[in-house]
Amino acid sequence: MGISKRRFIQALGAATAATALGQTVAATRKRRYDLLVIGAGTAGIPAAIYAAARGASVLVIDAAATIGGTLLLTSGQMSAAGTRVQRQKGIDDTPDLFFQDLMRISRGTIDHSLARLAVDNAATTVDWLMDNGYPLLPGYPVEGVAHEPYSKPRYYWSELRGVAILDAMRPQFTQAVNAGKVDLLLEHRAVELRTGASGTVSAVAVEDSGGKRIEYQPRNVLLASGGYASNAAMFEKLSGYPKYLDASYPFAQGQGQVLAESVGGYMRYAEKYLTNFGILLATSTIPSTKLATTIFHPQQRQPWEVYVNTGGRRFVREDVPSVDAREQSFRFQPHLRHWVVFDQSVLEKAPPILEGWTRDDMLAAFKAPDANFFRGATVQDLAQAIGVPEKALADTVEGYNYGVQTGNDFYGRKHLPTKLQTPPYYAIQHQGTSITSTAGIAVNDALQVIRRDGSAIANLYAAGEILGAGATQGQAFCGGMMVTPALTFGRLLGERMIRFG
Ligand SMILES: Cc1cc2nc3c(=O)[nH]c(=O)nc-3n(C[C@H](O)[C@H](O)[C@H](O)COP(=O)(O)OP(=O)(O)OC[C@H]3O[C@@H](n4cnc5c(N)ncnc54)[C@H](O)[C@@H]3O)c2cc1C
Known part of the structure; x- marks a missing residue:
């Protein structure tokens, strides 16, 4: 089997018994899942948690030997307007003000509808993390850290950076796995998507670390596989500059983007490439x-x-x-x-x-x-x-x-x-170099992957960095506008946007 006991426990804690592991892989083959989530990272974890809470059967696969994805190394600075902690501190802030700030800082270069979806729902995401023990640094939220400041204190950060976000989500995710609501396969990567006569995704081919192939026929697929910033060739092709800095998640190889393109999706926003002032x-x-x-x-x-x-x-x-x-x-x-x-x-x-x-x-x-x-x-x-x-x-x-x-x-x-x-x-x-991916797969307002003619691949969704930094930040650095939209879109898809049954 592709998953070792050591690695599974590393990801989920000692609660899961070794015998469950082998059974998991075997059992997954027999099921037709409501949702297959490709990537147990920033966007994939909340998607799985919320979809399972709605009663959906969920399979999560990840190419890595552990869950977390980029949360394991991101600074994890988040931004949200209208949160409970803001209200407690007497900070009068709204999603409208947040959106206006994004328009000002990005000079209108954000994807308006995706950014709007993100800011309208970011507060619920941050409240949820806080409810689950996210340890906000004292004195936060603030207007800005390292990037152009917002007009209101709406920047959330923890000493443990991205790991604090993962730690807040981990118990619910583990619980869903232990309860059999989510099946998790680590060291399994999606290698192929196939579409049927209707143009929707009919099958997902997955390979374990030994190259053994399994095929699933889920009702819906979520591409939450992250960016391409660790794929030097893809990075150079899309940004026009070599990949100088090695600081991104090693599994950010752009495989999800390739899969989406293989069934008719396309990439956009490459022209918004921007770097930090030199490194x-x-x-x-x-x-x-x-x-x-x-x-x-x-x-x-x-x-x-x-x-x-x-x-x-x-x-x-x-x-x-x-x-x-x-x-x-x-x-x-x-x-x-x-x-x-x-x-x-x-x-x-x-x-x-x-x-x-x-x-x-x-x-x-x-x-x-x-x-x-x-x-x-x-x-x-x-x-x-x-x-x-x-x-x-x-x-x-x-x-x-x-x-x-x-x-x-x-x-x-x-x-x-x-x-x-x-x-x-x-x-x-x-x-100058970037550690994230500017270009991303085109989606509609429902986060369904779309073709160049605007038509949707109805059961194929995407969330997280696979949408490209250009979507939610435009050609600027809008603080927190990658981690927060990734979490928020994952949550929204699981909670209500994917229609099950
Ligand atoms: C150093 C650093 C600092 C950052 N700081 C900030 C910040 O402060 N604020 C902010 O907003 N953004 C920040 N970002 C960006 C932000 O962290 C990421 O955009 C976001 O976490 C990506 O989330 P994701 O869910 O798209 O991808 P990930 O969290 O990386 O999850 C993707 C998962 O998919 C898996 N995967 C990949 N391919 C496959 C496949 N074929 N099959 C199965 N699984 C696969 C990966 O192993 C991974 O676990 C930072 C990024 C970096 C690198």
Whole structure:
């Protein structure tokens, strides 16, 4: 059998007996399920819990050896308006205000109906998690963390990040499995969908880790299999940029997207690709892990450096208070790459720009042979080291120094502490990249997968990152607008949107 006792217990706790495991796989073959959920992650778990509570027979499969999906590593920041905790704290907030904020931050680039569905129902999701012990950090909700702030405190976070969300859902999920309402197959992945004469999905082929194939004929199928951010080829094809950063869930391979396309679905929103302001990668070999967090928020640390692109030019007011303005300016830079450039006096006087690093840590990094830290005896030497035009970088530094002297920075920057004129000169390379999937499978308002002509594959649903970040965030980072819609759409599908019987 594909599931080992150890792995099953790891996922569900000791409550499940070993003998049940073998029986589970054998028994699943004989059943015609009301719902087959592909992916026991952020969207799949609430879908299964709620569908089972309605009396549906549910089979959940996951390619991984454990449940949780991206919840195991996500920051898990959620956003919702009109929650009980907001009311208790006297925060007057509504889904309408939330939607207006999304429109403002994304400049109208969200999918209006999917975002509306998400914000109208997000509060119930957060209330449900809180009812089930979600440990909200003291002082929360807040307006924003790391992303462009909302106009109201509607940002929820826990010290345990995504795992806190999983922990809140786990008891209900485990209970449903133990009660025989949900069958769970770990290390089983969906490999094929087939449609019948009516165009609906008639069969799902599933493979265990040994390649053994099982076929199911469920009445409904939910694709909750996540994004494609760990599939380098698919990521590059859809974003137009290599996959530089390795920080996504390893099973986010885009298999659900391929399955949906195989029965007539299609991908959209790839053009909304956006990255965080550059990341400091650990190595020059990609995909790389992240080395450190660079403090770009002037609210945390005012910039002493200039940021230059591959042309050796500045491209943004480094102390612009808006996170989104920085991110949008970066969208237009060649190769989504920039360098943080400074001199010896900045190194000596400024608080280190890398979170948790000391000056000595920085100096040691500049001595290391890897490719992301550079030093030059002159500005021209530095330009050569990082591969940008010498004259352009020299002009940039001279122009910045003019701003420091006169107070008239060409970009309107206000924080101008010191000229860059003391050798040696330093540069730290930053690379824009994304850990989520921008493009996603097209669905209608009922979350049914649709064909290019708009017709629905009536019994094939999708929820979570498979819909693409572009759907619920547009071409912006709208905090919490991936985890919360994933949970919410999963819940809604299980609770009422999928019609059983
Ligand atoms: C580091 C990080 C931080 C993030 N921080 C935030 C944040 O703070 N706020 C926010 O809103 N969003 C955040 N996101 C994004 C968000 O966490 C994800 O978009 C969301 O959790 C994805 O949920 P999902 O249900 O679509 O996928 P998942 O939770 O990944 O679940 C998909 C499941 O499907 C399984 N699977 C895949 N293919 C198959 C197959 N063929 N057959 C069977 N099973 C399969 C996988 O193993 C997985 O368990 C972050 C993402 C990352 C990587």
